[in-house]
Amino acid sequence: MIDHLRDLVCHCWAEPVRTRIPSSKEVYREAVRYFREVYLEMDRDVVKHNMKTGPDAYDALRRHILGGEIGPALQSHLIHFAFQLSARRSLDYSRFFRDENPELSELKLKQAELFGNCHCLAVRGDWRAVGEELPRLGETERRFRELLFRE
Numbered sequence: 001m002i003d004h005l006r007d008l009v010c011h012c013w014a015e016p017v018r019t020r021i022p023s024s025k026e027v028y029r030e031a032v033r034y035f036r037e038v039y040l041e042m043d044r045d046v047v048k049h050n051m052k053t054g055p056d057a058y059d060a061l062r063r064h065i066l067g068g069e070i071g072p073a074l075q076s077h078l079i080h081f082a083f084q085l086s087a088r089r090s091l092d093y094s095r096f097f098r099d100e101n102p103e104l105s106e107l108k109l110k111q112a113e114l115f116g117n118c119h120c121l122a123v124r125g126d127w128r129a130v131g132e133e134l135p136r137l138g139e140t141e142r143r144f145r146e147l148l149f150r151e
Contacts, residue, residue: 028100035148054145055138065131075122078130083119087112101151107144114140 022030042053052060064070090112097105114137121129 025100028097031096032148032151039145039148054141055135058134058138058141062131062134065127065134070127075127079119079122083115083122087115087119090115101147103147104144104151107140107147111137111140111144 042051045051046053064074090108094105094108094112097108114133118130118133118137121127121133
C-alpha cells in the first residue's frame with residue numbers, strides 16, 4: 001500500500017496532467033477574485049486579532065521608525081528582505097495587470113518604485129526618510145485596493 005501511494009505521488013509530481021487551459025482573461029478574473037478574498041480575509045483578521053494592514057500598517061511602522069524604536073533585527077529584515085521582496089512582487093504584479101487593467105498596473109509600478117526607494121534609503125541608514133516615505137506607500141495601497149474592488 002505504501003509503495004502504491006509513493007508511486008502515485010511521484011507520478012503526479014513527475015508527470016502533471018493539465019486539466020484545462022484558461023484564457024488570459026480567465027486567469028485575470030480568477031486572480032482578481034482571489035486578491036479580493038485575501039483582502040476580505042485580512043479584514044476579518046484585523047478585527048479578530050487586533051492587527052494592522054494596508055495604510056494602518058504603514059502608519060504604525062512609520063511611527064515606530066520615527067520614534068527611534070527600530071532595532072537591528074527590524075532594520076535587517078527591512079533591508080535584506082521586506083523592501084526588496086515587496087519591490088520585486090510589485091513589479092511582477094504590475095506586469096501581470098498591464099494588459100487587463102493598466103490602472104492597477106500603474107499603481108503596482110508606483111509601489112515598486114516606492115519600495116525600491118525605501119530600500120535605498122534604509123541601506124544608507126536614513127530611517128527618518130524611510131519613515132517619511134511610508135505614507136505614500138499606504139496611500140498607494142489604499143488606492144490599489146479601492147480600484148481592485150471597484151472593477
